[in-house]
Every structure is written in C-alpha cells, then in structure tokens.
Amino acid sequence: xxxxxxxxxxxxxxxxxxxxxxxSIVSGTITSVYFYHKSIKLGVIYYDVVQILAFxxxxxxxxxxxxxxxxxxxxxxxxxxxGNIYVANIRVWNGGNDExxxxxxxxxxxxxxxxxxxxxxxxxxxxxxxxxxxxSLTKDTGIEWNHFDSQExxxxxxxxxxxxxxxxxxxxxIVNSGYPSNFAEIKERYQQTPFYLFAAMVSMMSIITLxxxxxxxIRIIRSLSRGExxxxxxxxTPMKGFLKEIMLSIGIFVIAILFGYLFNxxxxxxxxxxxxxFPF
Numbered sequence: 001x002x003x004x005x006x007x008x009x010x011x012x013x014x015x016x017x018x019x020x021x022x023x024s025i026v027s028g029t030i031t032s033v034y035f036y037h038k039s040i041k042l043g044v045i046y047y048d049v050v051q052i053l054a055f056x057x058x059x060x061x062x063x064x065x066x067x068x069x070x071x072x073x074x075x076x077x078x079x080x081x082x083g084n085i086y087v088a089n090i091r092v093w094n095g096g097n098d099e100x101x102x103x104x105x106x107x108x109x110x111x112x113x114x115x116x117x118x119x120x121x122x123x124x125x126x127x128x129x130x131x132x133x134x135x136s137l138t139k140d141t142g143i144e145w146n147h148f149d150s151q152e153x154x155x156x157x158x159x160x161x162x163x164x165x166x167x168x169x170x171x172x173x174i175v176n177s178g179y180p181s182n183f184a185e186i187k188e189r190y191q192q193t194p195f196y197l198f199a200a201m202v203s204m205m206s207i208i209t210l211x212x213x214x215x216x217x218i219r220i221i222r223s224l225s226r227g228e229x230x231x232x233x234x235x236x237t238p239m240k241g242f243l244k245e246i247m248l249s250i251g252i253f254v255i256a257i258l259f260g261y262l263f264n265x266x267x268x269x270x271x272x273x274x275x276x277x278f279p280f
Contacts, residue, residue, distance in 0.1 A: 040097075041098040043174070044181065046186075047092045047169075047181070047183060049089075049169075051089075052088075053085075057073070058163070082118075084164070085120070086161075087157065089156070092154055095151070096177065098150060102145070108172055109170055109180065111141040111170060113168050114167040116162070117162040117166055125154070133146060133149055
C-alpha cells in the first residue's frame with residue numbers, strides 16, 4: 001500500500017496537482033488575511049517631522065570667550081534670540097480607513113519638543129479640503145478638530161531656539177488606535193525587519209506563480225483542442241515547461257524585489273499596503 005502511495009506521488013500529474021493545491025492554499029490564505037486587515041475600520045493618526053537649521057549662531061561666534069556674534073536675531077517683539085534657530089515642518093494626517101472622532105480622544109493631541117528650548121512660533125497651515133474638518137491649534141500647542149476624516153490632515157510649522165536640534169513628537173491617545181505614530185520610525189522598522197520583506201515576497205510570488213500556472217493550463221487545453229497533443233503526452237512533457245515557468249516567475253520576482261529594495265523601497269511597500277502614504 002505504501003509502495004502504491006509512493007508511486008502515485010512520483011507521478012508528474014500528481015505532483016502538479018499537489019503543487020497547484022499548495023499554491024492555492026497559500027494564495028487564498030494570504031488574500032484572506034490581507035482583505036480582512038483592509039476591512040477593519042480604524043482611524044490612525046500619523047505624523048512626519050522634517051527639521052532644518054535656519055540660523056547657526058554657534059558657528060558665527062568666534063572661539064574667544066566674551067566675543068559676541070556679529071549677527072543678532074530678534075523675534076517679532078524685538079527680543080534678542082539666543083542659540084541656534086531651527087524650523088520644523090510636521091505633517092499630521094489620518095492614515096487609517098475611518099474617521100477619528102472627537103469622542104474617541106482620551107488624551108488631547110499636543111506638540112511636544114524635548115530639551116530646553118524657546119518656542120518662537122507655531123503655525124498650522126496646509127489643511128486639506130479647505131479645512132473642512134476644522135483643524136485648529138490651542139494656546140498650549142494642543143490640536144483640535146470637529147472631524148478627522150480618513151486621508152485628511154494638516155501641516156504644523158514650528159520655529160524654536162536651542163543649542164542643538166531637539167526631538168519633536170505628537171503626544172496624546174485615541175481609543176482603539178492608541179498613540180500617534182511616527183512615520184519615520186515606521187518606515188525604518190519596515191525597512192530593517194526581514195519579516196515584512198519576506199511576507200511581501202511570498203505574496204507576490206504566489207500571485208505571479210498562479211498566473212503562470214493558469215497560462216500553462218490554458219496552453220495545454222488549447223493544444224488538446226487543436227490535436228497538437230494527447231492526454232498521454234501532456235502528463236510527461238508539460239512538467240519540464242511547468243518547472244521552467246515556475247523558476248522564471250521566481251527569478252523575475254527576486255529581481256523586482258532587489259530593484260525595489262535598492263532604488264525605491266518605499267513605493268514597493270506602499271504598493272503592498274505595508275507603509276502609509278502622504279495624502280497631501
């Protein structure tokens with residue numbers, strides 16, 4: 001009985017059937033998980049910080065104690081500003097697929113700057129859709145809104161004085177989605193974690209391989225209908241072509257992954273739904 005079972009497994013037709021079944025199971029599982037994840041309605045707030053050194057007062061000073069800088073900067077009230085001046089732009093947006101409601105706020109969102117700094121100015125601009133969600137800033141750098149729809153957001157411009165560049169973050173807590181997510185940290189985590197690359201490779205390879213399988217089956221059916229092949233011949237000869245197509249699909253995908261990783265990995269991650277994108 002075992003010998004008959006082993007002989008059956010060694011038959012090309014059986015091997016092809018098992019392979020197709022495995023590919024179908026893997027593809028079906030990945031597709032189900034993907035669409036289940038996409039179906040979950042959740043508003044998620046992301047932010048991305050870009051900073052520049054606008055005025056380098058440290059390097060303007062001579063290396064002599066007691067010598068003043070030849071250039072002075074003052075604020076709108078005419079007060080002299082000591083220290084270097086940094087300008088930061090913070091994009092804040094809802095990268096989820098549902099609204100973040102006011103009643104979901106457990107701790108108000110605020111701008112937090114680490115270290116000992118002098119906040120010179122903070123301004124909100126660039127609100128999407130003419131600020132239909134009515135985003136606004138409070139005097140204590142709190143962020144408020146009437147609605148925070150999916151793919152809506154705004155930009156904060158912050159000017160501060162400090163001896164060195166400081167970390168800027170958005171703090172607060174939202175029901176279900178938790179704390180605002182730093183886009184730079186998410187991007188770095190995805191790029192440095194092999195698991196996500198492997199998951200993307202498996203997903204794409206399954207799809208590409210399945211396409212080649214369908215094409216191969218269609219070609220066999222056409223050959224039978226035209227009388228170019230017999231049932232007996234297709235059991236043996238297609239196996240070689242089948243393997244060639246599978247290996248070709250794997251090779252094409254590996255090359256695509258390498259190019260995506262080396263040249264534009266962010267767009268690849270966006271394509272497979274792993275990395276949130278800027279809506280504006």
